[in-house]
Amino acid sequence: xxxxxxxxxxxxxxxxxxxxxxxxxxxxxxxxxxxxxxxxxxxxxxxxxxxxxxxxxxxxxxxxxxxxxxxxxxxxxxxxxxxxxxxxxxxxxxxxxxxxxxxxxxxxxxxxxx
Amino acid sequence: xxxxxxxxxxxxxxxxxxxxxxxxxxxxxxxxxxxxxxxxxxxxxxxxxxxxxxxxxxxxxxxxxxxxxxxxxxxxxxxxxxxxxxxxxxxxxxxxxxxxxxxxxxxxxxxxxxxx
Numbered sequence: 001x002x003x004x005x006x007x008x009x010x011x012x013x014x015x016x017x018x019x020x021x022x023x024x025x026x027x028x029x030x031x032x033x034x035x036x037x038x039x040x041x042x043x044x045x046x047x048x049x050x051x052x053x054x055x056x057x058x059x060x061x062x063x064x065x066x067x068x069x070x071x072x073x074x075x076x077x078x079x080x081x082x083x084x085x086x087x088x089x090x091x092x093x094x095x096x097x098x099x100x101x102x103x104x105x106x107x108x109x110x111x112x113x114x
Numbered sequence: 115x116x117x118x119x120x121x122x123x124x125x126x127x128x129x130x131x132x133x134x135x136x137x138x139x140x141x142x143x144x145x146x147x148x149x150x151x152x153x154x155x156x157x158x159x160x161x162x163x164x165x166x167x168x169x170x171x172x173x174x175x176x177x178x179x180x181x182x183x184x185x186x187x188x189x190x191x192x193x194x195x196x197x198x199x200x201x202x203x204x205x206x207x208x209x210x211x212x213x214x215x216x217x218x219x220x221x222x223x224x225x226x227x228x229x230x
Contacts, residue, residue: 004157033217042118042204042220043158056215090157092218103208103218105150107157 002027004093004106012112013081021076021109025093031055032074033103034066035090043090049074050096078111086113116141118207120221127195128229135190135224137205146208147188148218149179153201161203164188175199200228 005024013019025032031050035043045058049068063079072093078085088108095102119138127133139145146165150158162173169181179190188205202225206218 035218040222042206042222043218045217045219048215048217050215056211056217058217094216103148103160105158110155 004091004104006089006091006106006109008109009107010110010112012114015081015083015113017081018077018079019081019111021078021089021091021111023074023076023091023093023106025072025074025091026104029093029095029104030072031094031096032068032072033092033094034074034076035092035105036060037088037090037108038084039087046076081113083113086111116207116209116219118205118219118221120203120205120224122224123222124225124227126227126229129197130194133190133192133195133199133226135203135205135226137188137190137221138186139188139205139207140186141207141209143209147179147181148206148208149173149177149188149190150204150206150220151175151201152204152223158204161190195226195228197228197230200226202226 007022033048034046037043047066048056052068066076068074090108091106092103117140148163149161152158161177162171164171164181171179177192202223204223205221208218
């Protein structure tokens with residue numbers, strides 16, 4: 001079975017640009033969460049989506065947005081990129097919204113803003 | 115506020131030596147506790163998790179962790195380290211937050227180096 005897949009694996013953007021990151025959860029998993037991991041730090045929670053609705057949001061500016069599609073895949077969008085947005089963006093899927101037992105992470109998208 | 119502290123930023127051990135990585139948490143209710151491992155440039159792999167029951171939890175790759183409520187700790191141990199264990203290790207606490215969503219709160223990580 002395929003795990004959590006994220007695309008692209010790497011990308012380089014210029015300050016002020018917009019970026020879209022994609023995530024496909026494990027088959028049957030309905031919840032997708034996004035995390036940002038800045039170099040040298042632990043991952044920080046950005047969003048949780050379940051059944052196409054935002055269920056939770058971390059302490060990130062409105063430049064960050066996301067959505068979940070009927071097939072449970074998800075996109076993370078970041079507008080007006082800043083140098084500080086350079087990070088590894090991780091997607092995690094779980095079976096249900098309150099499934100504390102079964103987070104599975106993808107390999108991430110490495111975003112570099114120059 | 116909920117938080118996770120990993121006091122050791124870097125640890126170096128010799129191959130074959132025992133290992134203990136420390137983790138302290140702050141969480142108001144019964145915590146769900148996790149240890150993840152991350153190799154360079156990779157995502158997070160779950161080593162083990164605790165949510166109830168026996169306070170000594172066995173995980174993959176020969177790792178175990180012990181939950182001590184009185185000390186708010188969840189330390190990770192391995193009796194004999196292999197060179198392939200060199201990686202970054204993250205402790206995390208999970209739970210339900212107001213608004214009906216769940217998230218993981220991670221510590222800053224401990225980078226493990228293994229000498230031959």
